[in-house]
Amino acid sequence: MTAVIEPATPGDVPAMVSLLVDAGLPTEGLGDHLVSAVVGRAGTSVVATAAVELYGDAALLRSVAVARTARGNGIGVRIARAALDVPHA
Numbered sequence: 001m002t003a004v005i006e007p008a009t010p011g012d013v014p015a016m017v018s019l020l021v022d023a024g025l026p027t028e029g030l031g032d033h034l035v036s037a038v039v040g041r042a043g044t045s046v047v048a049t050a051a052v053e054l055y056g057d058a059a060l061l062r063s064v065a066v067a068r069t070a071r072g073n074g075i076g077v078r079i080a081r082a083a084l085d086v087p088h089a
Contacts, residue, residue, distance in 0.1 A: 003047055003075050005082045008037035015039070015046035016063070023065040029053075030063055037063065038082045040075050048075045050083035059084075 008016065016039065017027045030037070033051045040048030047070035051063040061083060066076045 003040040003042045003070065003073075003078075005038055005040050005048075005075075005079055007086070008034055008039045008049065008051070010034065012037075012039050012046055012049075016049040016065075019046065019049050019065040019067060020063055022068070025063065025065055027063075033062070036083070036086050038079060038086065040066070040070070040079050042070060048079045050079045052083050052086060 013031060013034070016030060020027045030051065033053050036054060037049065037051035039046045047067040049063055049065050050061065053060040053062055061080060064076065064080050
């Protein structure tokens with residue numbers, strides 16, 4: 001499976017929440033960090049998500065989840081790196 005990693009949009013939030021719930025991860029505050037979130041898309045489906053919470057000079061990688069159908073292809077590593085590489089103003 002080839003997935004394209006790109007910035008998350010408000011329209012991606014329901015799919016991102018679904019991935020997080022399926023992974024047993026918290027969803028609270030996800031919308032507050034959408035500017036630093038990325039998604040992995042396979043076609044039109046969101047198959048991975050990751051975000052970074054910014055706290056001054058520090059950051060917390062959070063909300064990293066990969067759909068079960070997309071696991072084992074390295075997308076988890078790719079999306080985590082992409083989230084850490086998002087420019088932070």
